[in-house]
Amino acid sequence: MALQVFTAVTGAAWESELVGALDREDHGVTVVRRCVDVADLLAAAGTGTGQAALLSAELRRLDAAAVARLTAAGVAVVGLVEPGDTAAAARLRQLGVLRVLPADALPEEIARALRDAVSGAPPAGHDVADPRAALPVLGLPPEASGRPAGPGRVVAVWGPTGAPGRTTVAVGIADEAARLEVSALLVDADVYGGVVAQVLGLLDESPGVAAATRQAAAGTLDLPALTRLAWAVGPHLRVLTGLARADRWPELRPQAMAAVLEEARRFAALTVVDCGFCVEEDEELSFDTAAPRRNGATLAVLESADEVLCVSGADPVALQRTVRALAALREVLPDVEPVVVVNQVRRGPVPGDARQEIADALERFAGRGVRTFLPADRRATDAALAGGRTLAEAAPHSPLRTGLRTLAAELCGVPVPTGARGRRRR
Ligand SMILES: Nc1ncnc2c1ncn2[C@@H]1O[C@H](COP(=O)(O)OP(=O)(O)OP(=O)(O)O)[C@@H](O)[C@H]1O
Ligand SMILES: [Mg+2]
Known part of the structure; x- marks a missing residue:
């Protein structure tokens, strides 16, 4: 049976020709609806009559939430950009559209990308649907693909309820x-409820992380934007402050959060994320649905x-809480292998x-060894x-500072400093 496809490329000069060619030739694709805008496309996706959507980067009001809703509705997405438009390709990728082709790609290439998107084949290698593979067609350098160019690492600092010291460890x-x-x-x-700004003595009125996710959702988060949003706390340290008001959690959408971290990899060699404690899901196991889920950002x-x-x-x-939290994490994200830091x-x-x-207890009950022990050091944390x-x-x-410094050096793969402790000040 032919793949049933929605298109949302209205307004593009090449629309009629492309849709006609896709439908006319036997590419195994049937265009079941030509949608005029995002609302129309989402309504069509909700009917369950199509398996894929072909949309153009110019589609107004297209954002990460819309792409997530399409995916959640079981509609695979392929994007088209004007040949040579690197910015549009990067923007689509940030919105979560992993397959982007130039609009002048051959109809059979577009049909193949649609089929691959539906089958879930990874958009890698020489697949024409891979945005990187499409770049030579677009005549663009690889770094313009919108994929993270930098090798920056992301370290998530998570843990159970009961304030074990996530923020202390993340900041440290x-x-x-x-x-x-x-x-x-x-x-x-x-x-x-984020407290990093307060811990660092920053008078922050507007949470940088909310602005960053908002821009990522609109596909406009780039390095200059991230630089504007992140406080410079020292020559090598910047901070995206959090939601001081916990009721603003719906602003941290998972898809956008993941896009922020992708951009962060290009921005910094090490990105440290202070996460919420909970990984429980409200409904099913997938966090990529239309309804906002509080822990979706943490999972992302x-x-x-x-x-x-x-x-x-x-x-x-x-x-005991750690053992339970590790079991919950294993259930929700079985591929994630956390390392335990006992604080x-x-x-x-x-x-x-x-x-x-x-x-011994963690090995026996959670099957996990301990990476690092950090001492209780109330005098030091109170002074900070x-x-x-x-x-x-x-x-x-303080011994706590020394422990955190050693852990940081190990995570960064740099030599653990010895002697002259703490003499360097910024
Ligand atoms: N190693 C330590 N020694 C002494 N006090 C500590 C240590 N680590 C953290 N604390 C203190 O414990 C309290 C909770 O720490 P922190 O805010 O880092 O925990 P959290 O896991 O982020 O909590 P929350 O659930 O509120 O986000 C703080 O007052 C902090 O100063
Ligand atoms: Mg905290």
Whole structure:
């Protein structure tokens, strides 16, 4: 049976010719509806009568949410851009359209891209539908594809409820990486209320992360825009502040959050994301549906990250929460392999050799080893909180700062500094 396709390329000079050619020849494609705008396309997608949509970059009001809704409705999307229009290709990719072709591609190439999109074949290699593969056709350099050009790594800092120290660890890692001269971007993506701005003493009125996701959803987030939105806290550290008001969580849409992180990879060598604690899903397991889901942004971050740190507390209650959270994560994102950082380690709540006991318990009940132990160091964290400063500034010789610096160096793949602790100031 022929693939049933919606088109939404109205207004483009080549529309009639293309749609006619697709329909006329036996490409295994039938155009079941020529949609006039995004609303029309979404309504058509809701009828379940088509498996794919062919849309042009010029389609007004096309945003990441619309692309996500099409995908959620089971409609695979292929984009068309004017030949040579790199900006439009990059924008479509940011909206989540992974297959982009020049509008003058042969009808059989477009039909193949539609079929591949429906079958879910990865848009890689020499597939004509791959935006990178389309670039020679477009006459564009590879870096114009909109794919991340930079090798920046994304580290998600996550963990169970109970305030185990996610923000402390995220801020510490980003700050220490920056002090090791690794360009770092700290993103506050906590959908239960972000506090990174306050922790760093920034008087932030408008959350940078909300503006960044808004721009990503519109396909307009690029490096200059990200630079404008991220506070410069030091020569190598920038911060996208979070939603201080937790009720604004619907602004952090998962698709847009993932696009922000893609751009972040081009922006900084290390992006550290402070995540919300919860990974439970409201309805089904997919987070890519039309209805906003509070934890969708967290899931998008965990899925996009190169490394996921699970920050755990160090007492029996906190460890129990960690075991449950790791099980929940495994259920929702089985491919994510978090590494455990046990924070607030102290004598008292765990008898005997606390580190050994904790490591044994996590191995036994969660099947995970411990990557790093960070000591309880209230004096250091209080000094930092009191001044809205980082640990390196407020307590440079503290054991907690030393532990975070070592962890940051390891994550960045730079030598762990020895001696002259904390003397460098920015
Ligand atoms: N190693 C530590 N030693 C002492 N205090 C710590 C340590 N780590 C974090 N804290 C303190 O514990 C409290 C909670 O830490 P933090 O805000 O980093 O946790 P969180 O997991 O981000 O919590 P939330 O759920 O509120 O986002 C803060 O007051 C912080 O200063
Ligand atoms: Mg926090």
